[in-house]
Amino acid sequence: MTNTDNVKPAQVLLVEDNEDDVELTLEALKNSRLRMNVHVVPDGVEAMKFLRFQGEYEGEPRPDMVLLDLNLPKMDGREVLKEIREDDDLTDLPVVVLTTSQDEEDICKMYKMHANCFISKPVDFLQFTEIIKQIEGFWLQLVKLPRRR
Amino acid sequence: MRQNLKTPDQSQTEKTTWIFSSVFGIFAMAALVILSRYNFLLFHGLAELFSIAVAWAVFFLVWNIRHVTDAESLVFVGIAYFFIGIVDLLHTLAYNGMGVFDSQWGANLPTQLWILARYMESASLILFPLLFRKKIQPAFIFACWAGATVLLLGTIFFWQIFPDCYVEGGGLTRFKIISEYAICILLGTAFVLLYARRGMVDPVVFRLLAVSIVITIGAELAFTFYVSVYDFSNLLGHYFKIVSFYLIYLALVQSGLTRPYQVLFKSLKDSEKKYQDAYAQMEQKVRERTSEIEAAAHEFESLFNSSQVGMMVLKGGRFFAKGNQRLADILGYASPEEMEGLSMKDLHLNENRFRAFGEKHYNRLHHGEVLQVEYELKRKDGSPVWCSLSGKALDINRPIDLDRGVLWILDDISSRKLAEQELKETLNKLERSNDELAQFAYVASHDLQEPLRAIVGFLQLLEPRCAGQLDEKGRQYIKRSVNAAHRMQSLIQDLLTLSRVNTKGCPFESTDLNVVFTGVLSRLDRRIKEKAANVTAETFPNLMVDPNQISTLLEHLMSNALKYNGHSEPAISIGCSEQKNDYRFFVKDNGIGIEPKFYERIFIVFQRLHGRHEYHGTGVGLTLCKKIVERHGGSIWVESTIGRGSTFFFTLPKERMGK
Numbered sequence: 001m002t003n004t005d006n007v008k009p010a011q012v013l014l015v016e017d018n019e020d021d022v023e024l025t026l027e028a029l030k031n032s033r034l035r036m037n038v039h040v041v042p043d044g045v046e047a048m049k050f051l052r053f054q055g056e057y058e059g060e061p062r063p064d065m066v067l068l069d070l071n072l073p074k075m076d077g078r079e080v081l082k083e084i085r086e087d088d089d090l091t092d093l094p095v096v097v098l099t100t101s102q103d104e105e106d107i108c109k110m111y112k113m114h115a116n117c118f119i120s121k122p123v124d125f126l127q128f129t130e131i132i133k134q135i136e137g138f139w140l141q142l143v144k145l146p147r148r149r
Numbered sequence: 150m151r152q153n154l155k156t157p158d159q160s161q162t163e164k165t166t167w168i169f170s171s172v173f174g175i176f177a178m179a180a181l182v183i184l185s186r187y188n189f190l191l192f193h194g195l196a197e198l199f200s201i202a203v204a205w206a207v208f209f210l211v212w213n214i215r216h217v218t219d220a221e222s223l224v225f226v227g228i229a230y231f232f233i234g235i236v237d238l239l240h241t242l243a244y245n246g247m248g249v250f251d252s253q254w255g256a257n258l259p260t261q262l263w264i265l266a267r268y269m270e271s272a273s274l275i276l277f278p279l280l281f282r283k284k285i286q287p288a289f290i291f292a293c294w295a296g297a298t299v300l301l302l303g304t305i306f307f308w309q310i311f312p313d314c315y316v317e318g319g320g321l322t323r324f325k326i327i328s329e330y331a332i333c334i335l336l337g338t339a340f341v342l343l344y345a346r347r348g349m350v351d352p353v354v355f356r357l358l359a360v361s362i363v364i365t366i367g368a369e370l371a372f373t374f375y376v377s378v379y380d381f382s383n384l385l386g387h388y389f390k391i392v393s394f395y396l397i398y399l400a401l402v403q404s405g406l407t408r409p410y411q412v413l414f415k416s417l418k419d420s421e422k423k424y425q426d427a428y429a430q431m432e433q434k435v436r437e438r439t440s441e442i443e444a445a446a447h448e449f450e451s452l453f454n455s456s457q458v459g460m461m462v463l464k465g466g467r468f469f470a471k472g473n474q475r476l477a478d479i480l481g482y483a484s485p486e487e488m489e490g491l492s493m494k495d496l497h498l499n500e501n502r503f504r505a506f507g508e509k510h511y512n513r514l515h516h517g518e519v520l521q522v523e524y525e526l527k528r529k530d531g532s533p534v535w536c537s538l539s540g541k542a543l544d545i546n547r548p549i550d551l552d553r554g555v556l557w558i559l560d561d562i563s564s565r566k567l568a569e570q571e572l573k574e575t576l577n578k579l580e581r582s583n584d585e586l587a588q589f590a591y592v593a594s595h596d597l598q599e600p601l602r603a604i605v606g607f608l609q610l611l612e613p614r615c616a617g618q619l620d621e622k623g624r625q626y627i628k629r630s631v632n633a634a635h636r637m638q639s640l641i642q643d644l645l646t647l648s649r650v651n652t653k654g655c656p657f658e659s660t661d662l663n664v665v666f667t668g669v670l671s672r673l674d675r676r677i678k679e680k681a682a683n684v685t686a687e688t689f690p691n692l693m694v695d696p697n698q699i700s701t702l703l704e705h706l707m708s709n710a711l712k713y714n715g716h717s718e719p720a721i722s723i724g725c726s727e728q729k730n731d732y733r734f735f736v737k738d739n740g741i742g743i744e745p746k747f748y749e750r751i752f753i754v755f756q757r758l759h760g761r762h763e764y765h766g767t768g769v770g771l772t773l774c775k776k777i778v779e780r781h782g783g784s785i786w787v788e789s790t791i792g793r794g795s796t797f798f799f800t801l802p803k804e805r806m807g808k
Contacts, residue, residue, distance in 0.1 A: 020603030027610060071595075100598045102645075123602050123638045124631075125609035 009035035010140045013063035015047040015080065016040065016098075017072050024125060025067070025098075028132040034140060039063065044075025048083055051090055063093070065139050068115075070099040070106060081113050092146055094139050174395070178388060185384055190246045196387040197241040203394040204234035207401050215287040220354075222280035223401055228291050229273030230397065232298040236266040239302070260314035260321070261305050264328045267369065269301075271335035274362055278342040281349040329373040336366045354400045361396035364389045459536075459559040461485075462543070465552050467493040479536065479561045481528035498527045514542050517549055523562060535566040583651075590648035594641045601641070605634045636767075643769035647754065650698065650776040657781075660696045662689035666723070669703045676711055680719050687724035690732055692801055698777045699801075705770045706736040706797050712766075713759075713795075714740030731783060731800040739794040748787050774799070 012029070016022050022040055029038055039060065041047045047066070050057045066084070070077035077097065084090045097110050097118045110118050119135065122128055177199075185192035211227025240262035242249040250258060304311040314325035340362045347355045368389030371382045453460055459476030461469060469492075472485035480496065482488050497503035506524070513520045520540040525533045536559045543554035612627050619627070666689060670677070677684060684707075703723075710721045716739045725734040743751065743758065750756050754772040774797075778785040782802045789795035 018599055018603075020606070021599065024603065024606040024610075027606075100602065101595065121602060123598070123605050123635065125602075125606040128602075128606065 009037045010065070010136075011061045011063045012036055012038045012065050012067060012136075012140075013047065013050060014038055014040045014067045015044065015072065015077065016067070016069045017042045018069075021069070021121075024128065025132070028125075028129040029136070031129060032133065032136055034136055036136070036140075037061070043073045044077065044080040047072075047080050048075070051084065051093075052087075064145070065135075066093060066095045067098045067135075068095055070097060070101055070110075078109065078113070081110065081115055085114050094145065096135055096139065098135075170399075174392075181388075182384070190244065192384075193244055193387065194241055194247070196391060197237055197244075200387075200391045200394045201234045201237050201241070203391070203398045204230040204237065207231075207394075207398050208234070210398075210401055212287070220350075221283060221285045222277050223354075224287055225280050225285055225290055226273050226277050226397065227401060228287065228294050229269065229276075230394075231291075232294045233266050233269050233273070235298065236262055236269065236302070240266060255317055256315045257313055257317075258305070260325055261311050264314055264325060264332075265301055265305065265311070267332045268328070268335075269298075270365065271332045271339060274339035274358075274365075275335055275342060277339065277358075278346045278350075281346050326373060329369050333366050333369045333373075336362050336369070340366075357396050357400035361393045361400065364393040364396065368393060459557075459561075461488075461557050461559075463493065463555045463557065469493075470554070476559065479528075479534065479559065480526065481530055481532070481534075496526050498525060498533055510540075511551070514540055514551060514555060515549055517542055517547075523566075526559075534561060535563045536560060537562050587648050587651060590644060594645040594648065597641050598638065601634055601638055605631055605638075608634070640767050640769070643767045643773070646701075647769055647773050647776060650773065650780055654780060655695045655697055657693045657695055659691055660694050660699065661691050662694075662699065662725075665689075665696055665700050666703060669700055669707060672704060673707055673711065676708070680711055680714065682711055682714070682719035682721055685720075685722045689725055689734075690727070692732065692803070694781055694801065695777075698780070702774050702777045702799070703736075705774050709770065709797075710736055710738035710740060710795075714738055716740060716794075728800070730804070731802045733798060733800050735796050735798050737794065737796040742791040742793055743787060743789040743795050744791055745789070748789070751787065752785070 014022065014025055016025065026038060026040075029036060039050065041050050047068075049055050050060060051063070051066075053060060053062075068077045068080060072080070077099070081095055081097070084093055084095060094116045097115045098121060099106070099119075100121050101107075102120045107118050116139070117135075119131060122131070181192055181196060184195065208227050208231035211224045212231075215224045240259050241247070243254065243259040243262055245256055245259070301311075312324040313322050314328075315321055340359060343350075343355065343358060343362065347359075350358075368386045371386035371389060374382045453471075454473050456473055456475060459473065459479045461472035461476050464470040469488050469490065472488055474485060477483065477485050477488060480488070494500065494503045497506060510520050510522065518541075520538070522538050524536055524538050526536050526538075528534050539558045541556050542549045542551055543556055544550045608627050608631050612624070616624070666686060670684070707721065707723070711719065718739075720739045722737045723735070725732050747758055751758065752771050752775045755768040757766065757768040775785050778799045778801075783800040785797065785799040787795055787797050
């Protein structure tokens, strides 16, 4: 699977337990000009299973980008990021931390754990839409990422 | 013995001596008188020899006792009489008819020698009382007299400048006669001096000497009256001379030989008296000191026994030697007697602790320091008891020998320890609950944001979708719901900040507050310009602070000063003054002011003095300021006049303590 063909839809994994947030994020992504497949998992454990094509996720595509919330049940975003970075197959996967947290400590910590970027979700939906637009524009269109096998 | 110096034997001996010498003297005198009738030259020779013998006897006596006698002035006289004797001998030898010297000297020479001897005699008797109780060097005095005698004889024999006393044909010269009177006056002076100082000499010796001087004066007077060398007055003069010399001899014998015991006893008595006085004085002192020591000991003993702190003295390093009842009470013994002979090992909870205690603390005792520790000791029944211990070595010598004793003062501090423990636990609990509270506030605020986002998000999604179905009022409602949600978000944000002041604060660092203030100014730049406010600031010090929080603090205060200001020319001044322990900062404005009754209230969270339509804000700002100042160990307050402006003060300590 390659990312060079822009016709192919981009694969995005959204790790978010709050259904409202999922809904709002999906709404924001709808406005995108990009063809995109958004996969949603409700916790960290599921996210790792998805990324490793385990269990029910066998045959699912490998995502081009992960939108990761921090506060998750079972296994939180910090642990997910840690596992991704420690997994040889996943270590170069772009991970965007998308959270309500504005905590300095969280921000520092996530960057130290090699998050690709840290975004604080604004309350205002219009602002949020704008941010989502910029994320996909940047990560899915602008930047050159390593070729996928 | 002390009371009666003269023993009956002694007075007997004295009496015998007196009688013997008187009888001998009278016989000798009578013999001489008879002799003078037949051969005056022989009489003169014998009479003079007799006085010379006495003079030399005086000298030899004195010379031999010079080291032992305490009558040093008599030694002086004795030495003088040796040389007087020599001159008298020469006088005798030069006498007419003796034929020893060339006849050309005539009668002048014996007379000159006579006058010289008398001058020497009177001089020595004048000096005698002056030398009472003075230390003299016999050898030196001897040398002086010897030198003087040689010189004086030299004036007669060698230089021949001694005035003539007898001129052949003219008889006795004026010099001779005047000299006799002068000598009488000198002797009178000697007598007066002796009398004046009689208290310094033995009464018997005084009497003998006084009589001797008087008789010598008599002798001199006799010689002034004589007309012929052979007449009666001459005879009488010689008698007087012998008697006066003999009296000197007696005085010496009295003080140097016959009465040495008495003199000795007198000294002994004096010394004994002195010794007894000193002894009595010393005894008195010893008694006084003893009673002082006893009083002190008694004082110490009662202090020791009745003291409300435990006391014990250890001897031989670690053995109980003495203690008070309070000590026994603390350690669970019936009495201090019960503790006698205990080793300190028995007072420690176990042997390891005993050893560790010694290793840790005994070094300080060795250095003479007072050791103070809080330590758990073992009571008699084995239970532990918390004690405060103060120990000090009793040995005042260096190096300190602990075997000589160590004084320990101890007090039961279990109740204090218990209270301390409880306090510590309470504090811990409080800290934990504070932490939990902060954590709760943080999490709550954090989690509150998610539903808020959903509300705002869906409302904003709703708006375009249902635009057609909603009337103006419906659209207004959506708008107002979104605004309300935004306000709630600000509240949550502020609450988050507030809860983070203590939990998420940065460590204190040395900070140039001028730099912090410049940053605040630049952030408020736009609003300052909008309001056309005049901001004046003083120079700030460097302090150990959390720079972010101080920045927030200044920003809030400045921002308030700008916000609550309706003045046409808003003015804000900021400054700081150094106080004893801290710096006091102020932010002064000329704004709307605050009523005194609200001075406290404005610092309480969510308390607002104005409607939202007047001034925006959540009512958290000043609470945040207060929290920040308090975290730094300072305080914040306001002084204000309605309509004239407010001044916010806050202090920051110079020394950083606590967190």
